[in-house]
Amino acid sequence: MTTNGSDTSTPKPLWLLAELTYKCPLQCPYCSNPLDIARYKNELSTEEWIRVIREARALGAVQLGFSGGEALVRKDLEILIAEAHELGYYTNLLTSGVGMDEARIKAFKAAGLDHIQVSFQASSEELNNFIAGNNSFQHKLEMARLVKKYDYPMVLCFVLHRHNEDQVEQILEMAHALEADYVELATTQYYGWALHNRDQLIPSRAQVEAAEAVAHRYQEKLKGKMRIFYVVPDYHEERPKACMSGWGSVFLTIAPDGTALPCHAAGELPGLGFPNVRDHSIDWIWNDSPDFNKFRGYGWMKEPCRSCDEKEKDFGGCRCQAYLLTGDAANADPVCSKSPHHRQIVELVEQTNPLTEPGTASLVFRNMRNSKRLTADKWPKASGQ
Amino acid sequence: MGSHFSAEDIPQMSPTFRLQWEEAQGCHVILYPEGMVKLNPAAGEILKRCDGASSVAHIIDDLKAAFPDVELEADVYQFLDTAYDNQWIRHKHA
Numbered sequence: 001m002t003t004n005g006s007d008t009s010t011p012k013p014l015w016l017l018a019e020l021t022y023k024c025p026l027q028c029p030y031c032s033n034p035l036d037i038a039r040y041k042n043e044l045s046t047e048e049w050i051r052v053i054r055e056a057r058a059l060g061a062v063q064l065g066f067s068g069g070e071a072l073v074r075k076d077l078e079i080l081i082a083e084a085h086e087l088g089y090y091t092n093l094l095t096s097g098v099g100m101d102e103a104r105i106k107a108f109k110a111a112g113l114d115h116i117q118v119s120f121q122a123s124s125e126e127l128n129n130f131i132a133g134n135n136s137f138q139h140k141l142e143m144a145r146l147v148k149k150y151d152y153p154m155v156l157c158f159v160l161h162r163h164n165e166d167q168v169e170q171i172l173e174m175a176h177a178l179e180a181d182y183v184e185l186a187t188t189q190y191y192g193w194a195l196h197n198r199d200q201l202i203p204s205r206a207q208v209e210a211a212e213a214v215a216h217r218y219q220e221k222l223k224g225k226m227r228i229f230y231v232v233p234d235y236h237e238e239r240p241k242a243c244m245s246g247w248g249s250v251f252l253t254i255a256p257d258g259t260a261l262p263c264h265a266a267g268e269l270p271g272l273g274f275p276n277v278r279d280h281s282i283d284w285i286w287n288d289s290p291d292f293n294k295f296r297g298y299g300w301m302k303e304p305c306r307s308c309d310e311k312e313k314d315f316g317g318c319r320c321q322a323y324l325l326t327g328d329a330a331n332a333d334p335v336c337s338k339s340p341h342h343r344q345i346v347e348l349v350e351q352t353n354p355l356t357e358p359g360t361a362s363l364v365f366r367n368m369r370n371s372k373r374l375t376a377d378k379w380p381k382a383s384g385q
Numbered sequence: 386m387g388s389h390f391s392a393e394d395i396p397q398m399s400p401t402f403r404l405q406w407e408e409a410q411g412c413h414v415i416l417y418p419e420g421m422v423k424l425n426p427a428a429g430e431i432l433k434r435c436d437g438a439s440s441v442a443h444i445i446d447d448l449k450a451a452f453p454d455v456e457l458e459a460d461v462y463q464f465l466d467t468a469y470d471n472q473w474i475r476h477k478h479a
Contacts, residue, residue, distance in 0.1 A: 060409030153400075
């Protein structure tokens with residue numbers, strides 16, 4: 001076991017994220033999936049997923065998230081839920097609700113699903129449907145009501161960005177009216193499609209401060225009734241998030257084609273071997289693969305992280321963000337004010353003017369056509385794309 | 386100092402939380418949407434007895450039988466209050 005940090009206990013992949021497919025009926029421009037989703041055609045089979053779920057459970061995985069893309073696209077979802085439930089997982093379905101109906105919600109319950117998180121794009125039908133790229137709002141409301149009817153804990157997720165950041169009050173009122181148990185207000189994190197669309201998505205500092213104040217007011221107001229998780233937007237902070245609770249520490253993501261990743265954005269990092277569950281056991285991938293050991297502990301760190309007295313708190317932030325914004329994944333996450341690259345984030349936030357209407361015309365929506373266009377250089381010429 | 390519970394009250398796990406023994410971690414855990422709380426041994430012993438049938442008095446008697454040399458009554462009330470404040474448990478028929 002390779003851990004060179006202060007934590008001497010063996011890390012366990014407590015959180016298994018199963019990205020069952022990158023197919024999705026929605027086209028949210030803030031999607032954290034990679035830009036090259038169109039290349040993932042060779043999805044794991046039902047039997048392969050069952051093996052992954054079993055092996056991870058044997059290593060101590062206890063939370064299992066079925067995600068995507070849209071996990072509902074997979075017709076074998078009920079089978080995978082039943083298997084996971086049998087193994088003792090707490091099973092989470094992270095979904096847009098599109099592709100779900102009452103019969104399926106009932107079948108998931110019978111299979112042992114513990115929790116359904118429905119994501120909304122906004123509290124207004126018009127904006128929701130614009131961002132999602134389809135007319136899904138009314139259906140989502142209906143699904144949220146059914147989640148409640150079938151006694152699942154109701155968790156609603158709203159990804160915040162420039163276009164809906166001013167609607168936090170309406171969002172929380174809507175969630176309260178739907179009797180949500182938890183609401184997650186998550187400011188867009190800039191990976192994948194969201195990074196590509198960052199200039200159109202990033203909220204101004206004034207917007208973030210106002211949204212935060214509303215969230216805190218409702219946290220007090222609805223205490224004991226609805227839990228509100230407000231995820232602080234890291235670009236507007238001075239210290240980085242403790243990304244994934246540390247690399248190879250808790251999280252294990254399996255992409256649709258079986259690629260194992262320490263986080264769902266790590267596919268963008270250079271120099272990784274991207275072990276695949278078709279070639280290796282989960283045990284080897286988690287404990288022995290070079291990828292999962294690459295940024296474990298603190299030995300890989302450079303300054304200013306290496307000598308920082310906060311390194312055990314935030315692990316130097318996010319490796320992907322460090323790479324995407326500074327060109328080196330071993331650098332400090334530039335969100336940190338101690339990073340020599342911090343200035344570019346400050347400037348980006350300062351340039352975002354709250355007084356100008358955000359333009360939506362240049363948002364690039366997440367779909368297979370745009371994926372092929374944006375990643376054309378990765379495609380074989382003969383494919384005719 | 387008042388507790389949320391009296392001796393005859395019957396605590397039970399809230400439906401949105403699940404208590405489970407995790408072999409790999411060697412402890413009881415509370416599971417909820419996308420989250421987990423690891424419990425220390427005492428907390429695990431108390432919560433696993435919150436079965437929706439046993440009163441607090443019964444839970445304390447049972448714990449005293451299992452751990453005869455421990456003065457635990459005040460700790461049980463204190464932990465039940467913590468668990469209640471976290472919404473892990475509630476009163477039966479509440």
